């Protein structure tokens with residue numbers, strides 16, 4: 241059994257997360273069985289892994305944060321695809337605005353942080369037009 245210490249947004253601390261397959265965290269999604277997830281044994285929230293690896297995509301989100309991250313991607317991805325700004329530069333802008341060292345959507349820990357990122361994304365989107 242593989243256990244990894246990962247920050248859990250619900251438990252608000254590093255937890256021992258268990259490496260599980262998709263069928264453990266998603267019912268009726270046999271297509272996800274080949275994917276790896278880390279699950280917090282206390283609150284049962286989970287985070288996916290980079291495809292084909294046992295490296296988590298970020299910290300373990302609550303359902304609310306997971307949803308917020310989806311909104312962030314839905315906002316940011318088209319901006320990046322539009323070619324107005326490079327990912328590295330966009331993430332640097334967000335990091336500076338948040339006052340953190342290195343932003344990554346998967347590492348957002350609170351819903352407030354997600355909202356802040358979304359606001360910054362909106363601002364950049366406006367400038368991209």
Ligand SMILES: [Zn+2]
Nearest residue numbers: 248251280283
């Ligand atoms: Zn937890």
